[in-house]
Amino acid sequence: MAEYELLGLFQDVDSAGDAVEALRQVGVSDRSLRVLSAFPLSSKILGRKHYNHKLGLAAGAGALLGFAAAIFFAVITPQLYPIVVGGRPLLNGPPMLILVFELTMLGTLLGGFLGFLWQGGFPSAGGLYDKRIAEGYLGVAVQVDEALLEKVQAAYSAHKPVDLKKAEVKPRPDRRLLIGTIAIVALLAVNFALLAVSFDILHLEFLPDQMKAQISFASQMGPRLGAPAGAVPVPGVALVGGRPATAPLAMTEDSLQRGAILFDIHCAVCHTVDEDEPVTQVASFFPDDGEPPAMTSARVMARTPEQIFTFITDGIGKMPSLAENLYPANRWDVVNDVRSLTPAE
Amino acid sequence: MSIETERNPWMSAPPESEDEQEQVEHLRKDHLLLDPVGMEAMNQDALGSMTRHGRWTWMLIVVLGGLAMMAGVGWLVQLFVGLGFTGLNRTIFWGMYIINLVYFIGIGHAGTFISAAFRVMGFETRRPIARAAETVTLFALAAAGLFPIIHLGRPWKVYWMIPIPNQRQLWPNFQSALEWDAMAIMTYVVGSVLFIYIGLLPDLAMARERTGVNWRRRLYSALSLGWRGTDRQWALHESVSTIFAYVIIPVMFSVHTIVSWDFAMTIQPGWHSTIFGPFFIVGALYSGVAAVLVAMGFLRRFLKLGYFIREEHFDVMAKFLLIMSFAWIYFYFGEFLVTWYGNLPPEMTILDLLLYGEAAPLWWLMIFCNVVVPVGLLWMRRVRRNPGILFVIAVFIQVGMYLERYLIVGVMLGRPELPFNYSWYYPGLEIPIAIGAFSFVIFFYFIFTVFVPIISTWEVGEGQFLHGLRKIGRKITKFKSDMH
């Protein structure tokens, strides 16, 4: 059955009120009846029932949400992100109160506004309207089905409206759900955009962060300057006149432990401990006569600690210098380790 | 102002005797709410004001827009080069950017006060000027919101002040007054924008109906959200306005209190004061009401809104201004009395500096603008009812209040505890940017008046209707429908 919307224009409050009354008597329910005006008129003047809206509820809910958000920001997140702030309390009463106050108020305002939009059905495509309403005329609008149409029209004309408009109501889908969904999606999108910025996913700088790259030179950063012409190279302090500049370390347990570890890293690449062991991958590149000797071989056992130290520092034969790898003290650790090795039975 | 009228039926009956006629005529001339001309005429007048910008106004708009753009360029330069072109130094780290922030937030207080507090208190005089005042708030807040960002050394990192979860697991410091500031200003801006928008809805709908089919109509249709003015919509509208009015007043007070805490929470001599909260609120209302007076003068003079904005409104606002000036003087005197009595060397240095030192010219000029001019003139009824003179007085107060903030931020900061660090502030790039900010506010105010009815006709109509009811009492309340 088709629904119709009617809008009657009246010149004053009196006749509008009468029309409302007449329409109600015809059987139009209060719900489908609207009085349109250019400024607020109390429902009493129009002879209408008081409209019980739930704006207070919406504002209250907003206030609660704002309060909860404030508590979340002020109380819970500092626990989630325990920043080291040098003994100052992460929770502090008075500042927290300020935050709670502001966000509660913000929640109330937003809640009130959203409640207003929701309950007023905004944004709506409207319905019948007449520009004369904005000029001071009053409109009485009803929505009735076909059965009641005749009677309603009669009731209208009995009060001599300035104008009477009629339109068929086409069923429209409820757009609130759509709008709500769009709003939520938009909010999420904004949220994710913020997250993206804060997570440095894109490394997007609006202006170059000059502190990220510095004008100072860090270790091993080019361009490296060569030594000035005529500079005398310093041979280093490891050897003086071909002899170690530092004294051997005592064969303590610490030293031996360190030595064993360092041997594994720096020496075991080529050298084996026992002669029976298979040669390492690197050593296999050497011709048979040039193979690195095993540590327990007679050749190595015959060396003095100072000689071994010098070999590590300077290299010997095909063995490169390991000065870059080991500090002098560490070299002595390795020497200690090598000296402590005994041939396998 | 002559407007063709078609008297609505609820207007009072024609006066019976000649005496009454004279009395009624007198009242009518004086009071907007007793001088109804009908909604149509009012709508026409209010909407017509959008097209009443003359050639000079448009030229002014262009100039103002240009100045605002210039400030934008200045800020871009600052963004890429650093804050070096400002007059800040190693003693005075806050300058005109913060002064502007405080000043514009102060201006932004009057609009809310007039529309929300006057609404709550039932002052009928608010009706025609509320929107004009709220618009001042809106754009002053927009300018004020820019300045903390302009002020920053690395503004592109400003989002670090917002509590959003991040991989660094860092959180803003809610113990910092600046963080409170950010929260309070955000709340206030959101509240003010929504408040002004709610009030605008019916007028946007009215504008929608009264414009031909063009882009304007499309704009108004979208903005008015399909407002029809049904009784239910009006009931919701009333309620939401009341909620906003009651909530936004404490927010307004909190905002400037918190701004004052930016200073009061430090240990800088001259700033470390407990009365800064109420003192700043009073100062804010003082300069804000003066700014609204400037706007009202402009609307009346250039947009020819003399029907809506009458001498009675100027009178009320001027009285309010006078009260605020007394309150301001009280706080200012109180603060310095305490300083003088306490006699602490760092504080006395500042007092001496203001009274007879380097800053004395500025200080005495401020006293002249803020005390001598308003207190000396505003007690006269003739002055209070003269928009021209009021305009001048209001400009004086703007200068005075700007100077007051300048002295607090730019001058007092130059006198820290150790005399080795004494310094003086010579603003540089801040001046064009401040000029740009003023232009920005005025520019957008102008533009706003082009697009939106600056007078809330539905509020005036409602007021006139209610007055009509009150005046003829019994005669009109006897609706037939009321009997049931």
Added chain:
Amino acid sequence: MSEQDASGKRRWTMIVDLDKCSGCGACVVACHAENNVPIAAEDQVVADRSQHWMRIERYWEGEYPDVKARFVPVLCQHCGEAPCEPVCPVYATYHDERGGLNAMIYARCVGTRYCANNCPYRVRFFNYFDPVFAEPLNNQLNPDVTVRSAGVMEKCTFCVQRIRRAEHTAKVEGRTLADGEVLPACVQACPTGALMFGDRYDAASAVAKLLEHNGRAVRLLETLGTDPSIYYLKGGTSHVD
């Protein structure tokens, strides 16, 4: 003065003997070199933007010809109750509890400059421009210290890079930090030995021992309740005449 702290916290402390200070400025130069402090050009100094993490404040006493100069080296006081710390909205400056340092994280700074306003000593500096180190000066920059860009605050760190380096070495070698192992650049450079540095919580340290029986020790603007870490030994017996 020797408060022993059980939790292994330190309180790095500097002692400035005003009697020994001749105002030569070696500390200032050393600080500039160590900490990559930009050098404010002439026009910047005229605009009151001199930038020295450590500066020698000079006060005159008496009337000509009987004039005496007093030198007070002023650097960040590393306050225990620092006014600059709670006002930072992003925790770019906060208290380092382990060393009692007043920390400044350049990378976190957004440049509100609130901390600097709230510093009664005015020892925080703002980079109004990007620092300029013309070739070949950039070769002498300390790689261990960030060169601060325009828009961030900076201040004396008690040469925290040296503290960290010593701590790291000690940790790798599996021992605790010894007294005197850390020397800030200014202390190292002071020719008259007017500056001393150490951990006050360590009762055996030279600093703690000196403060224990010294009636000359005062702190700058102590009435403000900032609890500074820098002690000045009052001068009075010798002046530059």
Added chain:
Amino acid sequence: MSRPTRVWITVIGLVVLLVFIGPFIFGVLASVPNYEQPIVEFSHKRHVQNAGIDCLYCHSGATRSPVSGIPSVEKCMGCHEHVLSGEAPIVKLQEYWENGEPISWTRVYQLPRYVHYPHHVHVSAGLNCETCHGNVGEMDIVTPAQIPNMGWCIRCHQGEENAVELMDCLNCHY
């Protein structure tokens, strides 16, 4: 909707897309890294898996200094004087050696310079190279195993016993 309106909406939509999404696309494209090395044939996998060389043999700074260090050309030549010395990539290496030039290896792990990360402290605390750098021994061309951003550092430090000490900003930023 009329045709011109639709055209306008499309144009405006495209502009909005360009303004808001363009920078992000640009940012993504600009942040795609290139890890090509000057000696392309250099393979960590061959050195670690085939030759059995420990990480610390070449990057020996990791145990004793804040930086792990890139081996010098001298260290490369120490072995390659004899090992595979005729191969094409080694000839390239020998050119560097003879010219006395360092090899400008492309940096794979780049922390911002305001972060100070000490390798020796982490190694002496018992961390393996693989914990942060991934299984380099399996890679021919090394690519970052993770983005070394602050959140990644923090997540590790959080779980430690002395987390309060380790989470201090002044540990790394100065």
